[in-house]
Amino acid sequence: PLPVILDGDPGHDDVMNVLLALTSPELHVLGLTTVFGNVGLTRTTRNMLITRELARSDVPVHAGADRPLVVPTISAEAVHGASGLDGPHLPTPTRDIEGEHAVDFIVRTVREHPHPVTLVPTGPLTNIALALRLAPDIAQNVARIVWMGGSTDTGNWTPAAEFNALADPHAAHIVLTSGVPVTMIGLNASHQAIAHPARVQAFRDLSTPVGDFVAELLAFFADHHRERYGWDGGALHDPLTVAWLLRPELFKTRPMYVQLDLTDGPSQGRTVADVWNVTGHAPNADVMTDVDADGFFALLVQRIAAYR
Ligand code: BDR
């Protein structure tokens, strides 16, 4: 199985990504790491612990960065609620995090692992950037960074910027200039994956505790998308990362040169993607362009069904 570390800021869609990964035999999840983002680090970490227990997994959870490298901290309670995971009843986790900081865990694990490790961040890239700065040697044993963030077109937190990119643009810059192969799954792709009511019902129809939990997450997540965009469901951003690892044939990607706008102005955090290669610059990311949404949701339902 492919060794992976999942790094995220759960977050409704982060949770679905973790659940998808932990039930997929193609992957060996070495650890779960958390970062500030949708809500503060204490809450994203608690939500990760809840998710691990829901999945009945033993995988270690490590807490990471509680703030971005340079810019002021932002958060997304407006989308995910005060808990970061509003909607379902949230149990109290019984097992705690490990003592080791997420960045140290990533560095140690990547260095020690006999095979190249794939990093799957679905939040601000602070932990990944810090790991690459702390231990540049790990780049050679990172197979790929599969990131949900950015966009080839418009943003969702400012007109120009997607939330994860805006939350730590300097970290995203470090990752995109690291030389490690990157897959960037941005809003232009994730807005093709809408969890409309029939798709939510498919999880409810599983009639399992995890199926119900997921359906309640998606029902809450839909509200913001209905109000903001007029869509009949939430855009399931983060699980596209693991789904791409599992079933790349459901997606199209295209190599592009992507640059972070770090200037202090209305475009800060924009991932300027050279879709037509007008700069002639060598690509630094495989950018997702097309999503087979029916295939993606069928995969999710099939894998979530494995939780009994
Ligand atoms: C991203 O921001 C968060 O709200 C989601 O979890 C996702 O990672 C989408 O812009």
Ligand code: CA
């Ligand atoms: Ca996220």
